[in-house]
Amino acid sequence: MNYDFFSPSQISFGWGRFEELGSLAGSLGTRGLIISGSRSLESNGVIEKLKRQLIRSNITSEFITTISHEPEVADVDQTTNILHHMGIRAGDFLIGIGGGSGIDLAKACAAMVTNQESDTVLDYLEGVGRGLKLTQPPLPMLAIPTTAGTGSEATKNAVISSHAPPFKKSLRADQMIPDLVLCDPQLACSVPPDITARTGMDAITQLLESYISCRAQPIPQALCLQGLKLAVSGITEAVEDGTSRSGRENMAQAALLSGLALANSGLGMAHGVAPALGIHCQIPHGLACAVMLPATLQANISVRQKEYAEITHFIAPELSLSEAEAAHWLIERIQSLNDRIKIPRHLSELGVTQSQIPDLVASSRGNSMSGNPREISDAELTQILEDLL
Ligand code: NAD
Numbered sequence: 001m002n003y004d005f006f007s008p009s010q011i012s013f014g015w016g017r018f019e020e021l022g023s024l025a026g027s028l029g030t031r032g033l034i035i036s037g038s039r040s041l042e043s044n045g046v047i048e049k050l051k052r053q054l055i056r057s058n059i060t061s062e063f064i065t066t067i068s069h070e071p072e073v074a075d076v077d078q079t080t081n082i083l084h085h086m087g088i089r090a091g092d093f094l095i096g097i098g099g100g101s102g103i104d105l106a107k108a109c110a111a112m113v114t115n116q117e118s119d120t121v122l123d124y125l126e127g128v129g130r131g132l133k134l135t136q137p138p139l140p141m142l143a144i145p146t147t148a149g150t151g152s153e154a155t156k157n158a159v160i161s162s163h164a165p166p167f168k169k170s171l172r173a174d175q176m177i178p179d180l181v182l183c184d185p186q187l188a189c190s191v192p193p194d195i196t197a198r199t200g201m202d203a204i205t206q207l208l209e210s211y212i213s214c215r216a217q218p219i220p221q222a223l224c225l226q227g228l229k230l231a232v233s234g235i236t237e238a239v240e241d242g243t244s245r246s247g248r249e250n251m252a253q254a255a256l257l258s259g260l261a262l263a264n265s266g267l268g269m270a271h272g273v274a275p276a277l278g279i280h281c282q283i284p285h286g287l288a289c290a291v292m293l294p295a296t297l298q299a300n301i302s303v304r305q306k307e308y309a310e311i312t313h314f315i316a317p318e319l320s321l322s323e324a325e326a327a328h329w330l331i332e333r334i335q336s337l338n339d340r341i342k343i344p345r346h347l348s349e350l351g352v353t354q355s356q357i358p359d360l361v362a363s364s365r366g367n368s369m370s371g372n373p374r375e376i377s378d379a380e381l382t383q384i385l386e387d388l389l
Pocket of ligand 1: 037038039040041068069070071098099100101102104146147149150151152155156157158159187188189190191192195199202285286
């Protein structure tokens with residue numbers, strides 16, 4: 001067995017630890033370039049507080065931009081341009097604060113600003129463009145997650161979309177893992193219930209898909225079990241009471257664990273189809289994962305019954321079930337979580353139509369789908385999506 005395990009150099013986790021931002025960021029440089037993933041973080045004073053914390057530690061800052069949608073090629077190119085025009089100098093570092101969208105934009109810009117063989121990120125994305133490689137290390141990067149979902153704070157990719165032509169692809173390199181992660185679960189208390197629900201199910205999907213992926217490895221699998229235990233109890237608590245400390249802590253920890261896991265193993269069918277649902281049907285990433293998850297588990301039970309049972313025995317040790325019963329229990333548990341937090345069962349409830357299925361199938365063949373534990377043919381995927389309509 002040969003494998004590598006990548007992770008941020010430092011993870012600082014804890015309720016209220018945003019207060020320590022200035023002292024932590026000192027290790028990264030002397031000027032923080034801030035990219036935010038939510039206008040709420042400006043209106044509720046978090047960005048102002050961030051700047052104050054930096055000043056207290058003699059770190060200057062520049063607010064670069066806020067992104068309020070999942071990042072597109074043009075967002076990365078324009079923001080990189082702004083950074084070039086400002087003049088990047090020694091001691092600069094990027095601060096990505098927000099959900100996956102803000103952190104991914106910051107990660108992509110940290111890489112693009114130091115890699116100038118092309119002036120568009122398109123040329124560096126997997127599977128599209130010119131296939132250029134990142135040869136220079138990105139700017140140092142501090143990631144501050146404010147949703148508990150994608151785990152992007154701990155991964156080596158940034159997901160970038162385009163509508164014409166339609167695609168959602170990754171910019172990926174080992175050096176893109178943020179250097180420092182400051183994960184303060186309290187920052188997610190302002191996330192509304194529907195976004196808490198769908199981002200939380202993204203983390204659960206990542207934990208399950210990493211555990212059963214054909215590229216699964218022992219370290220990521222160990223992280224997945226702990227993450228699932230926390231998330232399966234934490235998600236309803238966080239959705240139903242957004243200020244619940246234990247709910248927010250459990251989900252922030254689970255999302256972080258899911259990022260560490262997915263950065264070092266594969267994913268699967270749910271994450272294969274989710275970008276297609278994002279591009280063709282404008283469905284937010286976490287919601288797409290959540291709707292696809294029960295069908296994904298069902299599609300893989302024939303080759304992963306043992307792994308499903310291992311998860312069940314870990315998260316619900318009080319149950320005394322056979323392997324087959326425990327595997328089915330897991331699928332039912334996930335469906336009941338989805339139902340409780342109001343994730344729709346059917347794609348048609350999200351506006352997906354029969355005529356979109358061929359495009360969805362064609363756009364589902366990315367890096368994530370290649371991690372699914374068994375081959376899913378186009379015909380089978382078509383049937384799965386039709387059954388979900
Ligand atoms: P998001 O970043 O788009 O945020 C969702 C919503 O939450 C936005 O409206 C945002 O304004 C709001 N929000 C964020 N923080 C808030 C706060 N503290 N209070 C109130 N509102 C807040 O959603 P996401 O699910 O976190 O990220 C999705 C993106 O991440 C997608 O593009 C997806 O493809 C990508 N992704 C990346 C990775 C990776 O490893 N790089 C993994 C999975 C998904």
